[in-house]
Amino acid sequence: MFAAASSITLPSIHYLAILPVMILVGASLLLIFLTALSRRKISQGVATSITSAASLAVVVVTYFQWRNLDSSGASTTIAHAIVLDGFSVVATATVAISLLMATLVAHDWAVRERVVGAEYQVLALAASAGAVLMTQANDLVVVFLGLEILSLGLYVLVAFDRHRSTSGEAALKYFLLGGFASAIFIYGAALVYGATGSTNLTTISYFLGSNVLLHPGLLYAGGALLIVGFGFKVAAVPFHLWSPDVYEGAPTPVTGFMASIVKVGAFAAFVRVVISALGTQSETWRPILWVLVALTAVLGASVGLVQTNAKRILAYSSINHAGFILLGIWAGSVRGVSSTLFYVITYAPTVVASFAIVTLVGGDGDENHSINAYRGLARRQPWLGASLTVLLLSQLGAPLTTGFYAKYSVLAAAIDVGGTPLSLIALLSAAIAAVFYLRWSTSLYADDHADVARVEVPRATGLVIGAGVAMTLLFGIWPGPLATLCQHATLLFTP
């Protein structure tokens, strides 16, 4: 028995690298145990405190990870399946901050909707652990693992609101299409394994760099399926059809949570797979991404024009943003990677804060999401209205907000490698999208509807909105530190 055990050599584990995942999963388990052991239902306050503490702890850990990187450089661990590099550290911190913000929003929502128990926080922590795992994955299997942990948590979270049938409907739709996408992804991973003999991203890259495939059909098919799988997750056109319905149906704080961490996790893994592993094949996947970028940016913006539901508008807006982020990946250069990172880390807080406001306006039962509900909001509550205006302008890409520099950095990356026509298409799509952002922000300042009841702003949600707006403006006026951070993070990117 002992002989059998000793014949399995455990790979060495660098615990600092996996500490964020352990903290998030640990907090999730802790909440489960508390629920099981305590006689009464756990109060929202306790659940929220534990979740917030866990996400803050992750932020602290990323700081030490960053210092560790500075001294000893990027490394891989657990048989090269997990990577600790600048890119993963910054993305992990972003996931943690998004989780923190989304949790605070969900707390007030749960109190308002009289949700009992800690299930929401348990699932959110687990999903975040999946997202973090995706940012650190250096193996297709680990990417898949992260993807599934992230998705399984979200399927349940989307269905969380039992009072509205749309919530269940959205969850079913998300589950079916998401499951389908996961299957496609794992099939793609299998084909890539067949073609290259490994699922490890570094090994794949090394193999493709040192061998010429005489029959690359298997690899191409595998790579294409991986892109389709990611396309589903990031809601790139034509794989976006689930996203508006799910965004609309899910409880609003879940939508905000989903919009931020799924983007971070999925795009981080996307970058790793296509640029680290399949970097040598960029001649084949770049034309595909070219089409995806153009379709995603233009269709997201154009279909968004006819929407009258705030959540659907934000869904199409996020599709348009996905087009821009893909543009950074399309560039495929160092600048492209750092711009993708810059985009997701600035977009995440903006979108969480936007959905925080939508949650508040949604009111009891989370039903009031018509764009008309926002008429005159800024007249009744100037601060709330101004905050939403700033967040919308940031998503529009107005200068002095992070949204401008996010767009600017991906456009710069694309133009650097000769993507001028594609950049122009993307930027013109932003001009189309500007219509619905502006219509929305104009209606905030409408003179009529001044007698509608005020929107209650609980303290935690107010804090999140304030923080989101502050980040948007601060790094919009002074993007230097964040840009430098992303540049450093990418220089420490393990290929």
Next chain:
Amino acid sequence: MHSSLWLSALLVVPLLGSIGALLARRRAGLSYAVAVVSASIEMALGVVIFFLYNSHVKGAQTFDFATRHVLAAPFGLAYDVALDGISLFMVELTAIVVLLALLGGRDKRREPSFVAWLLILTSLTMGSFVAHDLLEFFVFFELTLVPCYFIITGWGGKEANKAALKFFIYTFSASAFLLIGILYLGFAHQHQTQGSLTFAYGVLASTAMSHSTAIWLFTGFAIAFGVKAPIWPLHTWSPLTYAEAPTAGSIELSALLAKLGSYGLLRFAVGLFPLALADVRPVMLTLAVIGILWGSILACTAKDLKRFVAYSSLAQMGFITLGVVSGSKIATVGAVLLMFNHGVLTIGFFLIIGFLERRRGSYEIVDLQGLQRPAPVLAGVFTIVMLGSIGLPGLSGFVSEYLILIGTFAVHAWWGVVGATGVLAAAVYLLWAYQRVFQGRAVGANATIPDATAKERGVLVPVVVLVVALGVFPHPVLERISPSVQQLIEHVAPAGLHK
């Protein structure tokens, strides 16, 4: 070289003013007072800079007050300001516009936010004019849309939302071409030098590029600036927007922001892509001439005074474009002068239209008649502004139009000839409008309108003084503009004619 703090002050004073105005919102009228004070300080700064400006700083071409600080190296973003004879007058115009717009276009609905937006707009416009870095210019240029948008939607007429959206989308889409062009140029330069990414104007001007690249980039820049100016056929947003904007907004848009277009065209499109100019010049000259004629025709058919000024501005912007792309030094000096003069004249027009609207509740031409008798002062000032606009010798418009036409005629005679008919057309539409509004018999409400109050007269005085002074004695202005234009034309000259 003078300290760049003067230029920073130009940016900061209105911003502080807008914060002050918002802080003072509780007491009625106090925020207006704060705004007027900060606009006056801005004007005083403008005057000081006018006299300080030195066009012979060693090694800085004709730029003065220059400084450069890199803000975000990975993005190539920098705070880089400098002032030359061309931007000097745009800065002066900005200071004049905001002060007169505040004094003459007071809007008491939600006054604190109104004046705050106006002051923010002023700061951003100043930023665009003193920016010496393409990316920085773009940031300011693009940002001016936001205050404009909110001024039009918040204080405009019935169709203000539609107008503002149209304005925003037109300009935003067009500036996409500008941003892509700027990035392309920046990376082209970086790839050539293998240095760090920079968008500094002086550095990028030396980028080597192929002929076709230059033409593409020029076209992209020209689209962005052509919408803003507006240049025919990109002008279709302007009549609705000018008409729906509040008086102060119309003044800002047509007197000032339009100049961002023509200034950008001169400084960035012509200044950076001289290679392209030789090829696109016939096209640009033709568009300019069409703009002059088309604007004149439309101005005759306009049914209300704001649209009337919008169309006449199209014609005037045609003259400016003619001078800017002509490649002739004389015509370019004239164009810069006309940018300033047209700004002042437009302030005059919109102020009077605003005063009439306040009295009659309408600016439709059919509603107004025979105002000469009840309001002789308004009619008189309108006459002076109108004659200045027609180009009567002795008034400001004459000097600039004369320089443009004579310069253009020397190098591109036929366009000069056709353009000159625009002067005639201007006389037709302006005099006809005057006849319809101010002459004839005043009946009903028109017969009893009060003449300009002492305050309104006070606001109109600077306009009249500038129109007359620049017509009689343009020397102080010309001597400041000429060296910078000389510099620019010499840079452009190898590719074009030089007279």
